[in-house]
Amino acid sequence: MRGIRQHGLGRSLYEECTDGMDALAAAGFSGEAARLLAFFPPVSRNPYQRMLYARGFNHGFACFPLADLGEVEGLPDDLKLVMHYHWLHRVFDKCDTIRQAKKATDHFLDRLKRQKDDGHTLLWTVHNILSHAARFPDEEKALRAGMADIADVIHVMNPQTRDLCAPQYTLDDARLVSVPHPSYQGVYGDYICARQARFDLDLNPDDKVFLLFGSLGPHKGTRQFLAAFDRLQEKLEGKGRVLVAGSPGAPDFMDEILALTSGRADMRLLRAHVDDQSVQTFFKAADVVVCPYPIGLNSGVMATAATFGRPSVVPDVMARSLPGTEDCVQAFEPGDMDSCHQACLQALEKAAEGHTAVTLSNWAAANSPEEISDRFFKALLPRLQDLP
Template identity: 35%
Template sequence: MLVDWQGYKPGPSSPVTEGFQALRSTAGPDGTAPFLLGFGSVARVNPYQALLYRSFERHGFAVTPVFDVTRLRELLHLKPMASGVGLHLHWTSSVIGGARNEREAVVKSNGFLGRIDRFKESGGKLVWTAHNIYPHDSRFVDVDLALQQGIAERADAVHVMANATASALGDHLRLDGRKVIVAPHPSYEGAYENYLSRSESRQSLGLDADELVFVLFGALKAYKGLKELADGFDELCRRRTPFRFRLLIAGAADEAPIVQDFVKWAVAHPLVMIDTKTVPQHRVQNFLNAADAGLLGYSRSLNSGAALLYQTFGLPVLATDTPVLREALDPASTRYFDPHSGASSYATNLQELASVSKNFETAALQTSLKEIAPELVSTRFAKALAAKLGVNTLG
């Protein structure tokens, strides 16, 4: 028979179809039934979830995507086949994202929390990862914050990526320390093709060998400090320096006015190259291997996959100074700054990062990345989560 790819084709019977296949494909420890763990929202482009769950099968879990998290109760149909059923909730923006006004957002939020209550009353377990202070595109911040608080209070386990997360969230979210599991964002080791040389990557983009190239990689959003970057780079270009600079931008642009203004600036700038489409996985290496340093001047940030992606490709990083990022990133390869300190300060930080990148040695960075290798992070998280949820495991 012909191969029929499974797992990422949501249909009318989702998430039961995917969950059934996950149970069929996973062997529990000692021949026992595995614990069925659904996860959503599902990241289709970012391989973060695949890396996070990489070792879960060996620790008693069958992991399955849940494309519509409002249908979480349907996972319970598979409870007789499993040792238990749970939902690992990641980003919450889909819950109220389509609301037309605040009142509708509240209704959607309350309805979702009600579904969680019924799910738990029927024996389901809930895990939540605190990815952001609140959803990046939130239109009703207070409603989103109340939703997150309700989820945290109902969760059996709350996953954070740094010890500093609780203090970084401040008054936005109260966490019960007894529920918290700290598991860092894994590196992207092995997740992307990485065989092109620096010269081959630059050739594919039309860059010269002696240009000092900064890269901003990932979806273009207003919270990523785009105007500050534009002002800072313009100031840098006005200075007399020993370097030839180039700014490389790659990532899908949303429709926010500040993002569209940034795109127009980038397209018109002779020293900026921009691709506003989602970058295919096999093309990621072209952009990152062509660069000398990665930029992360976010105006609001908790965790950052882009920072780990830069460092996985051996790039030094200029990052917003936050406690979480200081804990998460390799100190020897990261320069921290305040992106709101003005164009002159931004330009100075870019110039100093350029000097660092010209003589950057990756040995210390590679040692640091070993501590957050996907296999290691996934194994530690699986063990900690199994203990919280009472999952039978041999690990």
């Protein structure tokens, strides 16, 4: 028996497609009702893709990861795919110069045009206006503008996506489907109590705990938040505590984070990937989850905070990205730490209100991965059927 399906481990794309068609036929789908969806790039540590595709078979979609785009051009003429693209900045992974990035952009967009000419359908999920750490912003704008022009269907999660992206590139309203980010209900362990979580992290019950969670890098505002924390600490009369947890970034950046946190009793730094059973410890120990990002559109960390009943502090462009949680989200002006501190204080007040956890718990249940996956495919299917 093979392990969990992961394309690229000894199986060709053609084999994945035939397996998918056989599985769909067994599920009662055939002909035009059976669709193959290949997603790129596949990301294993972020559960978003598995969550989104969780109910695909219920709607006639066999979904599988695609590691090599080149294989698509070798498929027989009778095999057509829905090509679902996610984090486009990965196109630049092997680029070191602007010239290379321009060439990668042109090559990728040419490939998309060939896929359409061959009869495949192109679907794009807009995760961000630009990637958090855009190394080639002008080239990435061109890449996204090209994708926006070529894609048959564009999936957005933040209701304001079109307007927020408009200064950089244009999204055609007629091709948009809006389905929000799912909660993480049932994805992460969720069984310890908040007091146990604080005990595990050596925190006191009356500490005011702020969590910064996720992979560590200079593009997320972590350094700026830590450097300015003393101003917030004064307002908290020394009761403030900061938890920073996530996979480490570049060595020079981590040196800066270590310099800011070392020797401080009010800051804790975990430089490691947090496994699915340990995520609950950090979120349940926190009063408030802070996303001090200078730019953003959607956030899995924000959705995780809501799943665990914790209010969040996010940049203003992100504040309405999870419909139904607005009352539990405090927005700040990106780049303004005083604004961020004020939002943190307001979020602490929300954390103390009993209805906040209830509101977020209701949101998490209504937007579970199963529910959002069903909504995604129900929204997608008629758009595909309307295509020429």
